Amino acid sequence: MAKVVITAVGSRGDTAPLIAIGTRLQDAGHDVTLSAMTIFEDLITGCGLRFVPHEVGTTTADLSAFEEIENPAKQLMEFMSPKGMRLAGENLLIALKDEPADVLLLSPFAELAGHPLAEARGIPSIGIRLQPMSTTGAFPPALMGTWSGGPAINRMAGRFGAGVIDRVYNNTVAHFRAQLGLPKVSARTLRRRRTEAGWPILHGFSPTVVPRPDDWRPGIDVTGYWWPPRPLNWEPPAELARFLDAGPPPMYIGFGSLPMPKAEAERVSALVALALHKAGVRGIVQAGWANLDVATDDVITIGEVPHDWLFDRVGAVAHACGAGTTGAGLRAGVPAVAIPYAGDQAFWARRLDMLGASAATVPFKKLTVDGLAAAITTAMTDADLRANAKAVAAKLAEEDGPGQVLRVVDRVTSTR
Structure with a gap:
């Protein structure tokens, strides 16, 4: 060898x-x-x-x-x-x-x-x-x-x-x-x-x-x-497990390794909180490298959690369309909201749209409460989007x- x-x-x-x-x-x-x-x-x-x-x-x-x-x-x-x-x-x-x-x-x-x-x-x-x-x-x-x-x-x-x-x-x-x-x-x-x-x-x-x-x-x-394996003996945080058990599948929102100055992270955190509230859905926000922080009765902020475990338990995913997160959402068979920022992210956002698995593409620099709320609502309720995402997931599993x-x-x- x-x-x-x-x-x-x-x-x-x-x-x-x-x-x-x-x-x-x-x-x-x-x-x-x-x-x-x-x-x-x-x-x-x-x-x-x-x-x-x-x-x-x-x-x-x-x-x-x-x-x-x-x-x-x-x-x-x-x-x-x-x-x-x-x-x-x-x-x-x-x-x-x-x-x-x-x-x-x-x-x-x-x-x-x-x-x-x-x-x-x-x-x-x-x-x-x-x-x-x-x-x-x-x-x-x-x-x-x-x-x-x-x-x-x-x-x-x-x-x-x-x-x-x-x-x-x-x-x-x-x-x-x-x-x-x-x-x-x-x-x-x-x-x-x-x-x-x-x-x-x-x-x-x-x-x-x-x-x-x-x-x-x-x-x-x-x-x-190349799906990342879970760390050996990994267990979900107790607070996250309780949140998931307490209601219907939530919306995931995260920007992964997208960096933000502190003031921008605070602005985005507030925008996400308002959009989730307007859409009337529960939410899981991943802090990521921006250190986002949203905490309400219906929203929890988490650190790093394996996407293969988490995305199987959410209703839809909103993210910046990094290559890995895009793939993880498709693997789980859940609709996406694409929020590309830079680099190759627009390319993957376009691929999600071509597959019929994206509720909307909302460029990060044009992100608004109303726009994000509308996209969240579509992602969480559109049956065709969900069927398309599940069809892709079946192919990826092979x-x-x-x-x-x-x-x-x-x-x-x-x-x-």
Whole structure:
């Protein structure tokens, strides 16, 4: 069996699905290590995996502390800048310096340092992604939103996006290559070499939600979702269990890892409370990284709770449409209210709408009490929405995303 090192650079949503991969590989006999930020140690070790910590950089050592930051959007931009990616990559290389590996599984933010590390060690690597970013005529890269200019324009957008990434991070990649004693090669040339070699890229979402584009090259695959396992011996908080037992299924509202300054979080908390009251439904609000706080007779605020447990007990879910939360709602077969903010969230909101599982798309920046209340009412009462969501859930239940990752890991390590 192989020694597998999985790298997770980012938020909980970027990390939790990789635990599903790790536990499946470990169950199959592989020796698995997952490297992620220190704040996720309990989440990872609680699922039985070996954990190696790394931080993302000196300016964003704890991405969960945005309530203490005046401008979280600026902080995120600093993290994604060449300087931020260099800091994150250097910390990852330090963390993995003495970690043996037969194969590296690289999340997107880990690729800049991970590709040179794999090359320097002479071992294979596999890309593990939660968003479709590879060039296709079917749609532009997910981070570009919901528009489509037709096959030619979409492909042009994909090539343009890849070119921008290569130009922006070219010097960052060169720094890691020099640090590891590798010859100087441009990021563009390295990308072309990976394409020609059929470097495997695996996507952890369902082909029911995003079918694999016919024009993707061999080696780029859609495996099905990677559902995060529950921590060993996990039990629901007693207060939450009592709340659920005390009345009909409530509405879930949460924004996950979306950062907000304290004043904005207070505004959103008040808006959510009023919208739930106007809709006349009970609510569960997840505090998330924004530290939302809503407490009334009919609303409870919770911390982190496994979505596979919670979403089976709610009537509908309202969220920012991160890839993982979108999938979790579909897995539970409950209607959604899409509240996208930035990045790939509008892409997933559009997918929910195309599946007929979304009551409405209400962009976060246009969120109002009346608009949210109306969407909540539709999500909680529309029988067609519920039937569509349950039909999707039935298809997702037939898939085995981690099993497909296991097969690729077995293939690339068996040839060494």
